[in-house]
Amino acid sequence: MRKVIQVNSTAQSASNVPSPLLEYVRFTEVKRLVHQIHQEQKKRGAKSLAVLSLHPGEGRTFFVSALALGYALLLRKKVLIVDATSQTLNGYLFMDRVMGRTEEELAELGGPLLEVVDLMSAHNKEGKGGESAEFLIGPVIEAQKDQYDLVLFDTSALERRNKNNMDPVIIASQADASIILHSPSSADREAMFEMRRAVNGWNIDVLGTVFNAGAPK
Amino acid sequence: MKRDDDLIQLHDIIAIFRRNFQKMFLVTAVCGGLGIGAGYVIPPRFKATAVVNIQSSYFETPMVNDLIASVRDPGEQNARRGSLLRLSLSQEFLTQLGEKHGLFEHPADHPLRTVELEELLKRIEYFSVSPTNFQISVGAGSAIKSYEMTKEVLERMISTLYEERYSTLVRTQLALKSNLRVLNNSIRGITSPAADQDVEGVRQQLQAVNTEIEILQNRFSPQHPKVIQLKEQAEQLQAEMDGIQRGGRGRGASMPRGIETPTSEKSAKDLYDELLRKLNFLNIVIEMEKDPANVSYITVVEKPVIPAKPFSPKKRVLAGLGLVGGVVLSLILAVFFELRRGTFAPPEVSSRNLDVAFLGVLPALPDAAKMAGHLTYQATGLLDGPPAHPPAPGGHSSKKKKG
Numbered sequence: 001m002r003k004v005i006q007v008n009s010t011a012q013s014a015s016n017v018p019s020p021l022l023e024y025v026r027f028t029e030v031k032r033l034v035h036q037i038h039q040e041q042k043k044r045g046a047k048s049l050a051v052l053s054l055h056p057g058e059g060r061t062f063f064v065s066a067l068a069l070g071y072a073l074l075l076r077k078k079v080l081i082v083d084a085t086s087q088t089l090n091g092y093l094f095m096d097r098v099m100g101r102t103e104e105e106l107a108e109l110g111g112p113l114l115e116v117v118d119l120m121s122a123h124n125k126e127g128k129g130g131e132s133a134e135f136l137i138g139p140v141i142e143a144q145k146d147q148y149d150l151v152l153f154d155t156s157a158l159e160r161r162n163k164n165n166m167d168p169v170i171i172a173s174q175a176d177a178s179i180i181l182h183s184p185s186s187a188d189r190e191a192m193f194e195m196r197r198a199v200n201g202w203n204i205d206v207l208g209t210v211f212n213a214g215a216p217k
Numbered sequence: 218m219k220r221d222d223d224l225i226q227l228h229d230i231i232a233i234f235r236r237n238f239q240k241m242f243l244v245t246a247v248c249g250g251l252g253i254g255a256g257y258v259i260p261p262r263f264k265a266t267a268v269v270n271i272q273s274s275y276f277e278t279p280m281v282n283d284l285i286a287s288v289r290d291p292g293e294q295n296a297r298r299g300s301l302l303r304l305s306l307s308q309e310f311l312t313q314l315g316e317k318h319g320l321f322e323h324p325a326d327h328p329l330r331t332v333e334l335e336e337l338l339k340r341i342e343y344f345s346v347s348p349t350n351f352q353i354s355v356g357a358g359s360a361i362k363s364y365e366m367t368k369e370v371l372e373r374m375i376s377t378l379y380e381e382r383y384s385t386l387v388r389t390q391l392a393l394k395s396n397l398r399v400l401n402n403s404i405r406g407i408t409s410p411a412a413d414q415d416v417e418g419v420r421q422q423l424q425a426v427n428t429e430i431e432i433l434q435n436r437f438s439p440q441h442p443k444v445i446q447l448k449e450q451a452e453q454l455q456a457e458m459d460g461i462q463r464g465g466r467g468r469g470a471s472m473p474r475g476i477e478t479p480t481s482e483k484s485a486k487d488l489y490d491e492l493l494r495k496l497n498f499l500n501i502v503i504e505m506e507k508d509p510a511n512v513s514y515i516t517v518v519e520k521p522v523i524p525a526k527p528f529s530p531k532k533r534v535l536a537g538l539g540l541v542g543g544v545v546l547s548l549i550l551a552v553f554f555e556l557r558r559g560t561f562a563p564p565e566v567s568s569r570n571l572d573v574a575f576l577g578v579l580p581a582l583p584d585a586a587k588m589a590g591h592l593t594y595q596a597t598g599l600l601d602g603p604p605a606h607p608p609a610p611g612g613h614s615s616k617k618k619k620g
């Protein structure tokens with residue numbers, strides 16, 4: 001495992017338009033959502049949160065990015081995002097896009113932000129998770145937890161089970177609490193029961209659910 | 218900001234179809250199969266049809282029209298045609314028809330026999346297909362039976378039409394004869410009263426009535442209303458003749474009530490001649506119409522034939538109905554399954570299924586932001602494609618925010 005990326009360290013393409021996510025996190029609903037999660041987090045005393053969802057493509061990474069930005073911009077909190085997904089480093093470029101690419105963009109984000117959102121990847125250079133990454137991530141995060149107000153785990157979809165994936169259940173069980181993200185494709189009762197079956201009995205404390213209205217159906 | 222899940226959109230409907238396709242296909246196939254099966258299981262019904270033409274001349278009588286009320290209004294004529302056809306389907310005839318073809322399950326004195334007669338009557342259809350044409354058909358379980366019943370009903374209807382007209386003519390003839398007899402007596406009373414000529418007139422009239430009774434009895438039963446009517450008339454004439462022969466009756470006593478006799482000999486003779494002329498015409502008409510071959514106002518346009526195929530059940534219609542019913546049922550079932558599944562339930566309900574708190578809704582990205590190219594789903598490879606929803610309203614556009 002390696003601590004990878006300061007936000008500004010992987011900026012690759014030039015653009016002088018600020019990230020739209022900065023606008024997005026200022027929407028009232030997003031603000032309320034950030035506030036609600038913050039309240040629940042405080043109530044539970046949970047410093048690390050894993051974001052789980054049943055299906056791939058439900059917007060976990062997007063949600064993690066928005067939540068991290070929300071914490072940083074709105075609450076002035078220091079956040080660590082841990083990439084525990086099955087995506088490659090290149091795929092994770094999304095985070096860079098979300099956070100800003102150019103110096104101008106980063107300047108617009110404000111100086112403190114650069115220091116309050118860190119990214120950590122559990123993948124090696126080839127974009128694959130280590131054999132025991134999901135088991136080691138807990139102690140590593142535990143050691144660094146005090147430096148952040150919130151540690152967010154971006155995980156793989158629960159229904160994706162292959163040997164190269166880091167198991168989201170193991171990741172979530174090492175976090176203080178988990179947020180279940182669901183979308184129109186997993187809002188039905190069956191999917192919810194499947195989700196319940198997936199998290200029950202694995203020492204996963206569920207903080208609550210968030211519905212991603214923008215995810216593809 | 219309005220949530221994207223507030224409305225059911227085309228892709229939602231497609232998703233519902235895809236989820237329930239197997240069930241819907243199965244239900245539609247089963248219902249279609251049932252429809253097709255019903256076409257083979259339901260007993261076939263055959264219907265032989267005939268068309269009879271009843272011309273408006275049926276309601277007219279040449280030369281004696283001023284004596285017989287004729288119907289000229291086409292609507293009224295049509296109603297009369299229908300009434301005459303219904304008149305032919307008497308209970309007596311229906312009983313005879315049903316018993317002949319073994320259509321009754323209950324004996325004649327059973328209360329349910331009335332119901333069976335009603336059902337038989339419903340199987341006999343007759344309706345106007347053009348101003349003068351009536352279609353007649355009888356439904357039955359076999360082609361032969363349907364053909365035979367239609368044939369019998371048609372014959373019955375035609376004979377009733379003949380009878381009705383014939384009896385009208387005969388009644389008119391009798392009335393004319395009666396009047397002539399009275400006039401004759403009156404004229405003779407004016408000139409030379411003679412009771413013996415009275416007797417002769419009544420005798421002739423009685424003889425005519427008896428002849429008519431004889432003719433009608435050859436065609437109908439003695440209980441036929443026309444036969445009974447003529448018999449009563451014959452009895453009256455007999456009594457009248459007896460009275461004259463006993464010598465107790467004069468000119469006035471022999472006159473039927475309500476008949477006015479002229480006072481002068483000339484006018485009485487004129488009237489007598491006029492009525493006699495009409496009687497002669499009427500006699501000719503009656504004589505002609507004794508043979509139905511001479512009658513032209515009732516024609517069978519289309520004779521009944523043995524139906525080649527049943528009119529019911531219609532296999533294609535049943536299969537189509539089955540399929541349509543199956544589609545409707547499968548749609549209802551799909552909606553039911555989706556309701557059970559919680560597709561249309563708000564996200565709060567979904568979190569309740571997990572027994573956890575609902576933290577909130579992550580709104581969709583506005584299109585303006587996506588178009589800027591900074592945050593495209595495809596570019597990131599994180600999602601299968603961009604969200605297909607329009608920007609969530611609520612006044613959160615990038616430009617507004619900048620302002």
